[in-house]
Amino acid sequence: MKKIVLHVGMHKTGSTSIQASLAGYRDGVFEYATLPPVVKAEREHAYNHSFLINTAFDKDSKRVGMLLRVGVVANDFDRVRVQCRDALEACLRASEAEVLILSAETITNFDLESTQELGVMLRQYASDIQVYAYVRDPFDYVKAITQEAIKWGHAGDHLHPLSYRNNFDHIEDVFGAENVSYRLYRREKLLNGDVIADFASWIGLKKDPAHRLEANATLSTDAVRCIYALNNYPMFSSGSGLLQSSWRELVGVLGQLFPGRFEMPARLVAREIDVWDMAWMEARLGQSLQLPPYSEQDMECTGLKDWLGRTTPGMLTTIRRELTSRGAEVPENASLVELLFQLYLECIRSNSELQLDYRKFSADRYLERYPDVRQAGLYPFGHYVLHGHEEGRDGS
Numbered sequence: 001m002k003k004i005v006l007h008v009g010m011h012k013t014g015s016t017s018i019q020a021s022l023a024g025y026r027d028g029v030f031e032y033a034t035l036p037p038v039v040k041a042e043r044e045h046a047y048n049h050s051f052l053i054n055t056a057f058d059k060d061s062k063r064v065g066m067l068l069r070v071g072v073v074a075n076d077f078d079r080v081r082v083q084c085r086d087a088l089e090a091c092l093r094a095s096e097a098e099v100l101i102l103s104a105e106t107i108t109n110f111d112l113e114s115t116q117e118l119g120v121m122l123r124q125y126a127s128d129i130q131v132y133a134y135v136r137d138p139f140d141y142v143k144a145i146t147q148e149a150i151k152w153g154h155a156g157d158h159l160h161p162l163s164y165r166n167n168f169d170h171i172e173d174v175f176g177a178e179n180v181s182y183r184l185y186r187r188e189k190l191l192n193g194d195v196i197a198d199f200a201s202w203i204g205l206k207k208d209p210a211h212r213l214e215a216n217a218t219l220s221t222d223a224v225r226c227i228y229a230l231n232n233y234p235m236f237s238s239g240s241g242l243l244q245s246s247w248r249e250l251v252g253v254l255g256q257l258f259p260g261r262f263e264m265p266a267r268l269v270a271r272e273i274d275v276w277d278m279a280w281m282e283a284r285l286g287q288s289l290q291l292p293p294y295s296e297q298d299m300e301c302t303g304l305k306d307w308l309g310r311t312t313p314g315m316l317t318t319i320r321r322e323l324t325s326r327g328a329e330v331p332e333n334a335s336l337v338e339l340l341f342q343l344y345l346e347c348i349r350s351n352s353e354l355q356l357d358y359r360k361f362s363a364d365r366y367l368e369r370y371p372d373v374r375q376a377g378l379y380p381f382g383h384y385v386l387h388g389h390e391e392g393r394d395g396s
Contacts, residue, residue: 002098003128005030005203006175009105010167012144013134013185014195016048019103021196023047027206031097036087050104056084057114058106085121092125100126101203108133108167112174119174131175132203134185134195135281137290138162138273139266146304147224147262151251155231157305159272164281182284219251220260222315227254228308229337230344236382242356243385246347253343257318265301266292311336319343328359348385356385361395369394 025032191198363380
């Protein structure tokens with residue numbers, strides 16, 4: 001191949017839509033890389049090269065947690081990393097395209113050593129490597145990435161930090177600043193307001209992607225508040241595929257129940273913004289980044305936990321109505337977080353095709369039958385979902 005196009009995001013700049021829409025793309029010059037899903041849980045997202053490339057090269061300790069969440073046990077970490085490297089190298093070796101497209105937004109989180117190792121492998125197959133990155137205005141980025149972190153479990157009082165320089169310094173060092181192109185991700189700045197068409201035009205694709213997918217739509221403030229409340233509630237979790245699919249369903253249901261956009265006070269975000277870091281990115285973009293003005297509402301907010309801990313009068317009513325529509329018995333004095341947890345149990349029930357039905361489960365009877373669960377201090381239904389059902393224990 002003559003060239004590799006390396007699309008590195010940033011996060012929350014339409015990367016998933018670009019990846020899903022380019023899956024299978026070929027036009028005689030460009031080809032979107034087909035990388036096999038090494039881990040079963042990633043099969044439906046194989047168009048996103050992040051998991052495979054990150055697992056192959058990233059040495060960050062957070063990668064361990066991600067592997068556990070997709071069901072990889074600790075003893076298999078090294079084997080899976082080798083499989084990921086082999087899969088990438090096999091794709092590079094087999095490609096007959098003039099230009100191969102790789103897309104992995106979390107390369108921006110790599111340390112220097114990991115970025116160098118990736119660069120060494122890619123240069124074995126193409127001497128010309130061009131890196132493309134969309135960037136967001138600081139407020140929009142921190143707001144979007146904080147929402148994403150909450151969606152997948154963040155329960156703290158801090159926002160996701162932003163440093164353009166930390167994201168791209170290593171990439172510029174390894175691939176050369178002259179080979180890294182930046183573009184501002186604002187809807188009004190994109191071609192036809194469409195990131196897929198904009199990216200296709202930017203890198204010079206010969207034809208428009210055959211299929212288009214708009215993904216990762218934003219959640220409303222109330223939907224995020226519900227998820228944040230549940231993140232602070234004692235939950236049971238593991239690398240279980242059932243729990244992952246149930247959580248995704250729950251997030252989708254909350255998005256439907258509480259439509260709208262996610263908002264945060266500008267004052268909360270301001271503490272995460274470094275004006276010198278902004279200037280560093282502005283010099284590369286050749287244009288100014290924006291920060292919103294404060295409002296009266298900003299002055300009243302003391303922190304993320306304060307902002308997301310606020311509930312509206314209709315939130316309990318809406319969740320109750322959803323549970324009732326599913327045929328569930330709703331406790332009369334249940335709090336918002338208890339109702340949300342019951343809705344999560346409903347999602348587990350529907351995803352397991354009623355084999356794991358909390359409505360028919362007796363926690364007291366389960367603990368009485370299996371004192372080892374009581375002695376371990378485990379949540380009874382959680383133990384039944386993760387272990388007891390497969391072990392043949394009786395949950396009725």
